[in-house]
Amino acid sequence: MTRVLPLLTLICMSGSAFADWGVNGVAIQCDRQTNTFVIAPVIELSEPSKGAIDVEPGFQRLSEGTHKVVCNIHGLHIQAKIRVFGPSPKGMCMGGGYVDIRALQAGTSKIIPDVKPFNWVCTDPTLIRITIKNTGKEPPKSELCTADNWEWDEGFSGVRCESRSLR
Numbered sequence: 001m002t003r004v005l006p007l008l009t010l011i012c013m014s015g016s017a018f019a020d021w022g023v024n025g026v027a028i029q030c031d032r033q034t035n036t037f038v039i040a041p042v043i044e045l046s047e048p049s050k051g052a053i054d055v056e057p058g059f060q061r062l063s064e065g066t067h068k069v070v071c072n073i074h075g076l077h078i079q080a081k082i083r084v085f086g087p088s089p090k091g092m093c094m095g096g097g098y099v100d101i102r103a104l105q106a107g108t109s110k111i112i113p114d115v116k117p118f119n120w121v122c123t124d125p126t127l128i129r130i131t132i133k134n135t136g137k138e139p140p141k142s143e144l145c146t147a148d149n150w151e152w153d154e155g156f157s158g159v160r161c162e163s164r165s166l167r
Helices: 004-014
Strands: 022-033 036-045 065-073 076-084 098-106 109-113 114-120 126-133 141-147 148-152 155-157 160-165
Touching: 022 098, 036 065, 036 076, 076 141, 098 126, 098 148, 109 126, 109 141, 114 126, 141 148
Parallel strands: none
Antiparallel strands: 022 036, 036 126, 065 076, 076 098, 098 109, 098 114, 126 141, 141 160, 148 155
């Protein structure tokens, strides 16, 4: 009995341990006052950390499923098809969920012509933000931002953004 007690104690203690978890998501904003359309990352963590990214004010988080998004900013018609998958027990990358942009078009310009993972750190670099702006005073522009890495206590690092004119 004295040998069984330490083993039983160890088994009971290990059952009360919890692993940290994170969920990758996406939020959008179609702002007709600033004439911008934005696709932004959301990272929900099991405990407070610098790596967490909340839904920004004025943004709408997309739930699991396929979303057809339409936005008109200053006469520019934007269409996107975004898929959101929840967390999966199938391993490290899929464990936090998955988001992809199936297509993104602004007017006649294809910003994302084919499937592109979004806010998914298992790609290098990671696409983390897309902004389309159309003020009407200059040609519409798109800006795609990527990051080299994401860490729990740091967030995204090696962030770079590239802008291009849509006309």
